[in-house]
Amino acid sequence: MPDRLEQRIACVRAFVAATRGEAAASAEVAAMRTVGDLVRAEQELASFRARVNTPTPAPVTTPPPAAAPPPPGPPRCTEQEYSAMDAASRIAYARQFQQPATSPRRGG
Numbered sequence: 580m581p582d583r584l585e586q587r588i589a590c591v592r593a594f595v596a597a598t599r600g601e602a603a604a605s606a607e608v609a610a611m612r613t614v615g616d617l618v619r620a621e622q623e624l625a626s627f628r629a630r631v632n633t634p635t636p637a638p639v640t641t642p643p644p645a646a647a648p649p650p651p652g653p654p655r656c657t658e659q660e661y662s663a664m665d666a667a668s669r670i671a672y673a674r675q676f677q678q679p680a681t682s683p684r685r686g687g
Contacts (some may be wrong), residue, residue: 584614584617587617587621588608588611588617590624591607591608591611591617591620591621591624592604592607592608594624594627595607595608595620598627607620652677653675653676656672
């Protein structure tokens with residue numbers, strides 16, 4: 580039985596040394612006074628293994644956003660159609676759409 584306890588303590592020491600360093604391993608082993616302390620340390624080791632061995636969920640990928648719907652209102656013409664229009668037709672075409680507000684003219 581003492582050999583089995585020595586092996587268990589050696590395993591805990593190796594685990595603590597690998598995860599927190601040699602100084603922490605020495606302090607952990609020195610603090611172990613009872614079998615209950617050893618069991619607590621072994622449970623810590625088991626919970627670490629469970630965290631490490633638990634697969635991480637695959638990242639959720641969302642499909643790319645769909646193209647924006649065309650703005651409501653009158654249909655837009657192509658550049659070729661617009662360049663083929665005369666000046667009066669261009670003005671009539673432009674008046675179908677909301678125009679940005681402009682600042683009042685200065686001077687004059």
